[in-house]
Amino acid sequence: MPKIGAEPIRKAALINATIFEVGRAGSLDVTVAQIARRAGMSPALAHHYFGSKEQIFLSAMRYILRVYGRSVAERLPGHGPRGRLNAIVGASFAPQNFQRETVSAWINFYALALINPEAARLLRVYHRRLRSNLILALRPLVDDPARVAETLGALIDGVYLRAVLTRGDVDAVTAEKLIFDYLDEALT
Template sequence: MSEAARPPAGPAAARPGRGPGRRPGPTETREAILAAARGLFAEKGYDGASLRAIARAAGVDPALVHHFFGNKEGVFVQAMRFPVDPSRLLPRIMAAPAERRGEALARTFLEVWGDEERRAPILAMLRSAMTNERAAAMMREFVVTELFARAGEAQGIPALRVNAAAGQLIGAMILRYVLRVEPIASASEDELVALLGPTLQRHLTEGPPDGDG
């Protein structure tokens, strides 16, 4: 092929993040946008992350973000797919002896948060829930309804004590991973399980369930 017949190098050739070979397909582009969104929502929360910033972090045109997700809420809902399935966590917690359920709950929660990849969307949700009702509703649905409330119903634990257990764990995670307060930020998982387990156990087991007894 002569030089005159060669196709000119267009902007796509110089676009960041694209190596030689075929152009990324729709699935790859969509996943790149979601990964960028998760990072920005975790860092800045819902209100602090713009569609343009998400597009820039993903190396795509903002029009593509609109094309795939419609608006920022659409990106948020898809990006915040939780990396853990409550239906898999609950049997693990409930399999522990009754007198060690608090410890099992604390350890399971800490293992999820201790994984950076799984922690990112949860952090994003927490930051965003402070200022955005949609994010707050999603947090309630996942953490309170899908995980804690289902565990409480299975054991006949009153909702107030279930909420207290949820607050104990979420508060500890905010101190550890959002505010990074020492010494809780650098404490080992075993130390935190020993600290949180007995309190969670009291929430889960003390008193008659739902007025019975």
């Protein structure tokens, strides 16, 4: 095994394992040993590559945000006057962003932002970008794009929160419909 070039593979495996374990546990209370075992290596190796548990979490959070950002970008600009809006909302409920483990990890990284400055910074960047994307998308559609963007952002977060808490499979279709129904009302 000790071939060179293991680092990116190991790191990716650890990040995946982190999201999975955090999502599964529903809490950041996950040990490095658990993560490492899930990723098929010893805890010492996880420390070797990331230096600390905190860095593992932050990398996992960055990864989630990157995946989300990319799936928005892929859908832009979309078609028609509501193309941009559909792209953003659609990305939020796309399978890779709306799987149970991912959403649960997402929510828990939200919580991490309460106590970790770097996590807070990452979250602010995400919020800012979402906000400006939404405002841009809403400008041609409503009188007050900032206000609708605020509401829409809160609504998406709320739906995410409830999706995690509801037992059974999370239903992306229903969730997305709720958002679009709101938009149909707001975009009279």
